[in-house]
Amino acid sequence: xxxxxxxxxxxxxxxxxxxxxxxxxxxxxxxxxxxxxxxxxxxxxxxxxxxxxxxxxxxxxxxxxxxxxxxxxxxxxxxxxxxxxxxxxxxxxxxxxxxxxxxxxxxxxxxxxxxxxxxxxxxxxxxxxxxxxxxxxxxxxxxxxxxxxxxxxxxxxxxxxxxxxxxxxxxxxxxxxxxxxxxxxxxxxxxxxxxxxxxxxxxxxxxxxxxxxxxxxxxxxxxxxxxxxxxxxxxxxxxxxxxxxxxxxxxxxxxxxxxxxxxxxxxxxxxxxxxxxxxxxxxxxxxxxxxxxxxxxxxxxxxxxxxxxxxxxxxxxxxxxxxxxxxxxxxxxxxxxxxxxxxxxxxxxxxxxxxxxxxxxxxxxxxxxxxxxxxxxxxxxxxxxxxxxxxxxxxxxxxxxxxxxxxxxxxxx
Amino acid sequence: xxxxxxxxxxxxxxxxxxxxxxxxxxxxxxxxxxxxxxxxxxxxxxxxxxxxxxxxxxxxxxxxxxxxxxxxxxxxxxxxxxxxxxxxxxxxxxxxxxxxxxxxxxxxxxxxxxxxxxxxxxxxxxxxxxxxxxxxxxxxxxxxxxxxxxxxxxxxxxxxxxxxxxxxxxxxxxxxxxxxxxxxxxxxxxxxxxxxxxxxxxxxxxxxxxxxxxxxxxxxxxxxxxxxxxxxxxxxxxxxxxxxxxxxxxxxxxxxxxxxxxxxxxxxxxxxxxxxxxxxxxxxxxxxxxxxxxxxxxxxxxxxxxxxxxxxxxxxxxxxxxxxxxxxxxxxxxxxxxxxxxxxxxxxxxxxxxxxxxxxxxxxxxxxxxxxxxxxxxxxxxxxxxxxxxxxxxxxxxxxxxxxxxxxxxxxxxxxxxxxxxxxxx
Numbered sequence: 001x002x003x004x005x006x007x008x009x010x011x012x013x014x015x016x017x018x019x020x021x022x023x024x025x026x027x028x029x030x031x032x033x034x035x036x037x038x039x040x041x042x043x044x045x046x047x048x049x050x051x052x053x054x055x056x057x058x059x060x061x062x063x064x065x066x067x068x069x070x071x072x073x074x075x076x077x078x079x080x081x082x083x084x085x086x087x088x089x090x091x092x093x094x095x096x097x098x099x100x101x102x103x104x105x106x107x108x109x110x111x112x113x114x115x116x117x118x119x120x121x122x123x124x125x126x127x128x129x130x131x132x133x134x135x136x137x138x139x140x141x142x143x144x145x146x147x148x149x150x151x152x153x154x155x156x157x158x159x160x161x162x163x164x165x166x167x168x169x170x171x172x173x174x175x176x177x178x179x180x181x182x183x184x185x186x187x188x189x190x191x192x193x194x195x196x197x198x199x200x201x202x203x204x205x206x207x208x209x210x211x212x213x214x215x216x217x218x219x220x221x222x223x224x225x226x227x228x229x230x231x232x233x234x235x236x237x238x239x240x241x242x243x244x245x246x247x248x249x250x251x252x253x254x255x256x257x258x259x260x261x262x263x264x265x266x267x268x269x270x271x272x273x274x275x276x277x278x279x280x281x282x283x284x285x286x287x288x289x290x291x292x293x294x295x296x297x298x299x300x301x302x303x304x305x306x307x308x309x310x311x312x313x314x315x316x317x318x319x320x321x322x323x324x325x326x327x328x329x330x331x332x333x334x335x336x337x338x339x340x341x342x343x344x345x346x347x348x349x350x351x352x353x354x355x356x357x358x359x360x361x362x363x364x365x366x367x368x369x370x371x372x373x374x375x376x377x378x379x380x381x382x383x384x385x386x387x388x389x390x391x392x393x394x395x396x397x398x399x400x401x402x403x404x405x406x407x408x409x410x411x412x413x
Numbered sequence: 414x415x416x417x418x419x420x421x422x423x424x425x426x427x428x429x430x431x432x433x434x435x436x437x438x439x440x441x442x443x444x445x446x447x448x449x450x451x452x453x454x455x456x457x458x459x460x461x462x463x464x465x466x467x468x469x470x471x472x473x474x475x476x477x478x479x480x481x482x483x484x485x486x487x488x489x490x491x492x493x494x495x496x497x498x499x500x501x502x503x504x505x506x507x508x509x510x511x512x513x514x515x516x517x518x519x520x521x522x523x524x525x526x527x528x529x530x531x532x533x534x535x536x537x538x539x540x541x542x543x544x545x546x547x548x549x550x551x552x553x554x555x556x557x558x559x560x561x562x563x564x565x566x567x568x569x570x571x572x573x574x575x576x577x578x579x580x581x582x583x584x585x586x587x588x589x590x591x592x593x594x595x596x597x598x599x600x601x602x603x604x605x606x607x608x609x610x611x612x613x614x615x616x617x618x619x620x621x622x623x624x625x626x627x628x629x630x631x632x633x634x635x636x637x638x639x640x641x642x643x644x645x646x647x648x649x650x651x652x653x654x655x656x657x658x659x660x661x662x663x664x665x666x667x668x669x670x671x672x673x674x675x676x677x678x679x680x681x682x683x684x685x686x687x688x689x690x691x692x693x694x695x696x697x698x699x700x701x702x703x704x705x706x707x708x709x710x711x712x713x714x715x716x717x718x719x720x721x722x723x724x725x726x727x728x729x730x731x732x733x734x735x736x737x738x739x740x741x742x743x744x745x746x747x748x749x750x751x752x753x754x755x756x757x758x759x760x761x762x763x764x765x766x767x768x769x770x771x772x773x774x775x776x777x778x779x780x781x782x783x784x785x786x787x788x789x790x791x792x793x794x795x796x797x798x799x800x801x802x803x804x805x806x807x808x809x810x811x812x813x814x815x816x817x818x819x820x821x822x823x824x825x826x827x828x829x830x831x832x833x834x835x836x837x838x839x
Contacts, residue, residue, distance in 0.1 A: 115656075115657070118656050118657050127637075133758070138761060138772075138773065138776075139776075160417040160420065161415060162414070162415055162420035162421075162423070162424055163414055163415075164414075164816045164817070164820075165816070166424070167424070167427065167820065168816060168819070168820065168825055170424070170427040170428070170431065171824075171825040172825060173431060174430055174431055175826075177435065177438065178777075178781050181437055181438050182777055184442065184445060185441060185777055186773070187445060189766055189773050190766050190770065191449065191452060192448065192769065193766030193769055194452060195452065195610065198611055198615070199610070201615055202615060202616075202618060202619070203619070204619060204624050204628075205628070207760075208760075211617065213447055213451065215619060216610070216614075216617070217447055219617055219619070220451060220455050225620070225623065229623055229626055232623070232626040232630055233626055235630065236630055239633035239634065242637060273675075273724065276679060277718070279679050280675070280679050280714055280717050280718050280721065281718065283679060284714045284715065286686065287686060287707055287710055290686070290690060290707050291704065291707045291708055291711055294700075294703065294704045295704060297700075298700060301697075301700075302697055317698065321702050322705065329706070329709045329710070329713065332681060332682070332713075333678075335681055336681055347759075348758060349758055349759050349760060350759070351769070352760050352762050352763070353763055353764070353769075354763075355764060362759075362760060363759060363760030363762045364760065364762065366763035367768070370768070370771055370775060373772070373775040373778075373779055374775060377778055379688070380779060380782035380783060381782060382691050383687060383691070383786055384785055384786050384789060386687075386690075387790065387793065388821065388822045389822075391789075394797055395821070398803065401803070402803055403834075404833065404834050405811060405832070405834065406831065406832040406833075406834055407829060407831055408829055408830040408831070408832065410823060410827035410828055412827075
């Protein structure tokens with residue numbers, strides 16, 4: 001079946017295809033506005049604005065919609081949309097100037113939507129976010145956990161000073177929670193292993209072999225199974241609509257709407273570059289310090305081997321080192337240049353228990369992930385120890401400044 | 414006592430860490446509840462109906478909802494029960510010398526809930542065997558294997574029923590349907606006829622409607638992935654690029670992709686720097702290599718800064734502002750944004766529960782270490798200044814210092830001892 005129609009662009013084709021494309025878009029977007037709303041928005045009709053503000057809010061807010069975010073007022077949603085677009089680097093200033101009450105600007109919103117759609121796989125991302133998960137999934141990296149650090153907790157009841165013992169108590173509580181978490185996690189893995197074992201051979205998909213918890217649960221609880229089926233079917237409908245939209249993309253508003261010339265303004269872009277700029281600067285300073293320290297140490301230790309020396313044996317060795325370092329750094333640079341691949345596995349994966357030892361088969365093996373995680377663990381442990389060592393040195397320095405006290409380190413140090 | 418601002422920030426950070434831990438725990442608890450329930454006995458009336466081979470006339474609702482058994486079914490069940498009773502008698506007669514046991518067994522079995530008392534597998538296995546011959550080989554093997562085992566009494570009829578449901582309906586009954594699933598509870602209402610995943614999990618089968626929807630789902634996801642990756646050759650992609658370009662030049666700002674690259678560069682460079690700083694060179698070659706690497710890294714950072722200034726000439730001025738109050742960015746994760754994300758879930762293969770546990774434990778450990786490093790940075794930024802003026806704190810200083818030392822250097826787990834050196838009494 002041909003996925004793409006070769007669009008001989010005649011005016012008839014365009015006028016027919018456009019509404020269908022819009023209809024497909026409307027079917028695939030979550031809480032999608034009707035095609036009529038889209039049409040009105042093209043003419044900047046104010047009636048269409050609230051629906052589009054809500055749509056953009058839904059699209060831009062991270063994570064699945066919960067009761068809290070859905071009950072935000074239109075104004076709050078509009079403000080949130082503006083700030084989200086700014087942080088994503090939306091170049092238009094005109095949208096930021098729209099009133100917060102959400103009563104205007106449907107054409108600008110349409111433009112913003114087109115921008116979001118053009119920038120990346122927005123529809124796929126939205127669908128993936130709310131995807132019906134049929135398998136038992138385990139993420140192999142910590143991206144998602146780190147991505148949303150969450151806002152700092154609001155002011156606690158206590159005003160002002162806190163005894164350090166309270167901090168010690170909080171730390172202990174944290175350690176305890178982690179221990180609990182690890183124990184629960186171990187139990188879950190054991191149970192998963194059992195369920196996978198007991199349902200081996202039951203799955204219609206041979207590559208999976210056994211059922212997942214979700215699938216077994218739907219057999220145990222038919223009502224829940226019905227709901228799951230409904231969700232699956234509605235997702236399928238949205239997927240089909242997304243595919244249809246992809247087929248018809250070139251017929252859409254993208255070509256039609258001309259972004260008006262927008263006035264330059266330093267604010268939006270600067271905000272985005274600021275943190276990066278600061279970090280890079282801090283990094284540069286740290287490196288500067290480190291390089292100077294090492295160079296001084298080198299010159300003190302090896303006064304005869306100046307860094308710029310030209311002796312024959314020295315220069316051959318030095319050239320070799322130069323090359324090695326050069327290759328190393330080039331490889332590092334490739335990691336962030338466009339086209340650089342991810343060095344580590346990424347994203348949640350469906351767990352499959354299998355005895356098969358076939359290498360090169362589909363899917364990642366747990367042993368590989370374990371290897372990668374062990375490396376990461378070792379690295380992080382070193383970083384932590386280094387930080388702790390730095391603290392120890394600082395405190396020792398302070399202690400030395402005060403005579404009359406004897407410091408006895410804890411046992412084992 | 415710690416100063417106000419410092420206290421507030423530290424408590425907020427720790428509370429944040431506690432909250433994210435609690436959130437993970439909540440999610441785990443949710444899935445643990447489901448898993449534990451699945452491994453216990455399932456409610457009898459919810460006995461899963463392994464779908465017999467496709468029945469086009471059965472509509473979706475019937476698959477899940479209950480039906481009342483017809484008189485025909487009850488009759489068939491009675492026949493089966495009698496057959497099983499006879500087998501029980503035969504076995505009892507053989508195993509026990511006393512024949513008077515048999516009649517009592519018979520009467521007892523008819524009076525009370527018969528199915529749960531019967532234990533002789535012989536007749537059932539013969540029956541199962543004949544049905545099994547009609548099954549696909551793997552399922553058949555499983556089914557004959559089950560009766561051959563020495564089953565506890567109450568399991569037997571469930572097994573026989575499962576077999577019966579699977580194949581018997583086709584061979585024996587003219588009218589297909591799912592009333593089978595009700596046979597167990599209606600005939601053995603008082604029986605503790607429970608479905609145990611451990612014993613009969615292998616007999617489960619997913620309903621047809623679900624299977625269809627699930628396979629359609631994965632097919633559509635696959636299509637969507639491939640539709641996306643083949644975009645680059647298409648007119649749509651060029652149109653998109655042109656559109657973005659128009660918007661971009663209209664405002665003159667760097668694209669998000671560029672900023673993302675710089676961010677990724679920054680974190681990778683930082684990671685590399687930290688590695689180099691921690692390395693302990695053993696000979697002059699390693700030392701020199703370390704130095705060269707650091708110099709190279711510095712040059713690369715310089716390049717990034719240069720590119721940044723090209724994009725945003727005003728960036729230079731803002732760099733002089735001090736670090737604002739707020740969370741330190743986390744640079745330790747090397748996971749970049751999706752380079753080429755695949756949308757439908759890929760597989761992670763494991764071979765034993767121990768392997769899975771190791772993997773999960775390591776994952777949590779990495780997350781915990783990451784959090785600890787972040788907290789350490791925050792704590793050290795706040796607490797070191799707090800103890801750096803012993804003269805201000807006076808006699809309380811040693812105690813505070815001891816507490817800070819424990820928090821910062823020992824993870825709060827160990828404490829050092831401070832002794833005051835008294836002047837010797839003369």
